[in-house]
Amino acid sequence: MLSFGLLLSPAxxxxxxxLAPPRPALQGAAARPGPDGAxxxxxxxxxxAVPQRxxxxxxxxxLAALSLPLRSIGKLSYRRPDRFRxxxxxxxxxxxxxxxQHLSLATGGVTRRIDMASQPVIGAxxxxxxxxxxxxxxxxxRWYHVTATGxxxxxxxxxxxxxxxxxxxxxxxTVSGAGAEVTHLVSVEADGDTDVMTITPST
Numbered sequence: 001m002l003s004f005g006l007l008l009s010p011a012x013x014x015x016x017x018x019l020a021p022p023r024p025a026l027q028g029a030a031a032r033p034g035p036d037g038a039x040x041x042x043x044x045x046x047x048x049a050v051p052q053r054x055x056x057x058x059x060x061x062x063l064a065a066l067s068l069p070l071r072s073i074g075k076l077s078y079r080r081p082d083r084f085r086x087x088x089x090x091x092x093x094x095x096x097x098x099x100x101q102h103l104s105l106a107t108g109g110v111t112r113r114i115d116m117a118s119q120p121v122i123g124a125x126x127x128x129x130x131x132x133x134x135x136x137x138x139x140x141x142r143w144y145h146v147t148a149t150g151x152x153x154x155x156x157x158x159x160x161x162x163x164x165x166x167x168x169x170x171x172x173x174t175v176s177g178a179g180a181e182v183t184h185l186v187s188v189e190a191d192g193d194t195d196v197m198t199i200t201p202s203t
Contacts, residue, residue, distance in 0.1 A: 040137060042152040046180040048135025053078040054202040057086075062194045076199065078133045084126075098126055124166050128159050128173045132182065144173075154178050 054077050061070040074088040088094040094107040103114045103126065116123035124143040131140040140146050143166060144159035157175045161167040168190055176184040185197045 036148045039148045039150070039152065039155065040146065040157070043148060043155050043157065043177070044135040044137045046135070046152065047133065047177075047182075050180050051080045053133065055199045056202065057197050057199050059195065059197045062196075064191065064193060078130075081134050081136075082130055084130060084133070098130065121166065121169060124161075125170060128170075128187075129185075132157070132175050152179065 055075070057074055057076050059072045059074075061072075063070065071091075072088050073090050074086065074094075076087075077085045082098065082100050084098040086094075086096040088096075092107065094105065096105045097103070101115060101117045101123070103116055103122065105112045114122060116126060127139055127143055130136070137146065140159060143162055145162055146157065146159055148155055148157045150156050155177055157177075159173040159175070161170060161172075171188040171190055171192075173188075174184075174186040175182060176186075181199075181201050183199050183201075185195075185199070187195045189195075
């Protein structure tokens with residue numbers, strides 16, 4: 001999953017650079033679906049049909065500044081259309097919540113809050129998560145070039161930033177799944193640091 005260390009880093013949280021929405025999609029031939037259009041439509045429809053989700057996760061962050069990866073485990077929950085919660089149980093307790101345009105991170109007895117309406121870079125990064133879980137392809141395409149491979153039963157979707165401003169923070173996000181379940185999320189930041197999350201849906 002997208003590294004929330006990146007989302008809430010002091011440099012990004014204080015970022016004043018405006019992030020204008022990408023230009024509207026071209027009309028005519030340029031707007032026609034690509035060869036993966038049917039697959040994307042099928043995957044998004046299956047994702048959108050799930051009103052809420054619960055899962056456990058195991059996360060591995062690989063940073064250039066560290067010789068060993070950082071690992072964590074915890075629980076995830078999602079409720080349509082825009083509520084997401086990530087609870088890290090180990091190695092340190094941490095709760096990250098998204099409700100609409102509001103993001104908060106509680107750790108060590110301190111809670112940080114961000115209004116994503118005033119931090120569009122963070123909003124665009126969070127959209128990669130919520131847009132996928134909610135099956136909102138138009139929302140994803142507002143900020144990302146979206147492609148897919150595989151079949152509706154076993155698929156992989158790649159999101160690449162549509163703007164240079166967003167590309168300063170994330171190189172690409174890869175989401176893998178089976179049917180209506182998301183099973184892996186991999187984000188590669190602009191500096192090459194990676195975040196790999198393995199997700200196990202709750203039964």
